[in-house]
Amino acid sequence: MTLRVTKQPGPWYKRTHQRxxxxxxxxxxxxxxxxxxxxxxxxxxxxxDSVEEFVTAVKAFQPxxxxxxxxxxxxxxxxxxxxxxxxxxxxxxxxxxxxxxxxKSALLFATANPPTVGTxxxxxxxxxxxxxxxxxxxxxxxxxxxxGKDSALSAKQTTFAGGGGQLxxxxxxxxxxxxxxxxxxxxxxxxxxxYTFARSKLKRLELE
Numbered sequence: 001m002t003l004r005v006t007k008q009p010g011p012w013y014k015r016t017h018q019r020x021x022x023x024x025x026x027x028x029x030x031x032x033x034x035x036x037x038x039x040x041x042x043x044x045x046x047x048x049d050s051v052e053e054f055v056t057a058v059k060a061f062q063p064x065x066x067x068x069x070x071x072x073x074x075x076x077x078x079x080x081x082x083x084x085x086x087x088x089x090x091x092x093x094x095x096x097x098x099x100x101x102x103x104k105s106a107l108l109f110a111t112a113n114p115p116t117v118g119t120x121x122x123x124x125x126x127x128x129x130x131x132x133x134x135x136x137x138x139x140x141x142x143x144x145x146x147x148g149k150d151s152a153l154s155a156k157q158t159t160f161a162g163g164g165g166q167l168x169x170x171x172x173x174x175x176x177x178x179x180x181x182x183x184x185x186x187x188x189x190x191x192x193x194x195y196t197f198a199r200s201k202l203k204r205l206e207l208e
Contacts, residue, residue: 041068048136051098051106054129058096058110064089073125073143080118090114090123100157100174104131105139105197107176109155122146124153126178128197139200149184158194173198175205 042061048054063074075089090112099107106129114121123145130139146153159175173196181190194205 041066042071043069044138046138047134048129051101051108051129051136054106054127054136055096055098055108058108058127059093061093062091063093063112064091073141074112074114074123076114076116076121076123076145076147078116078118079121079147080116082117084118088114088116088121099155099176101129105129106136107157107174107197109176109178111153116147119147120149120151120184122151122153124155124178126155126176126195126202128200128202130200140197140202142195142202144178144180146180146182148182148188150181150188151184152179152181154179 042057046057048057061068061070061074063071071089074093075087078084078086078088092112094111094113096108096110099109101107106127108127108129110125110127112123114123123143126142126144127138128140129136144153155176155178157174158177159173175194175196177192177194179190179192181188183189195202196205197203
């Protein structure tokens with residue numbers, strides 16, 4: 001009977017194996033980092049499977065760390081004595097809420113607070129999404145700003161269809177009203193304006 005002697009891997013094999021394992025881990029970590037970076041970018045050309053996916057993408061968006069085309073939407077110029085005019089981008093998105101949607105279009109409002117030194121700053125963006133063959137895309141957007149200690153921005157739907165009518169059908173256009181609260185420290189004021197859309201473009205409604 002012959003006994004087989006199994007040779008144990010030598011030091012060279014162990015070092016090579018450990019190096020290959022480390023290389024594989026580094027490769028997958030780098031791939032995950034690149035994927036996460038690309039996922040965090042937000043551009044006008046971005047495509048989404050649903051309105052909910054767009055909301056998730058906007059909430060994960062980091063304008064200050066992004067080179068995407070929409071980072072400038074959440075950037076405001078410094079108004080204080082220190083570095084006046086310096087662009088300051090929000091580090092994160094504060095909120096992104098759907099206001100109205102159907103199977104073809106959607107209106108959403110996103111807010112952020114850039115860390116300006118001179119005064120408290122708010123940025124709001126009204127997004128219009130449209131559904132095409134390959135998914136949901138950004139068709140148009142409008143940007144709003146409010147500054148001051150008591151400043152704030154908000155948006156809500158201000159039209160309702162009764163009697164069996166459906167919004168976005170002929171003669172029943174959804175309307176969103178954006179409220180701006182400006183100022184503070186002894187003086188503040190509030191303004192508002194209403195918007196709807198037609199042919200994939202947002203438009204402001206004027207008094208008739």
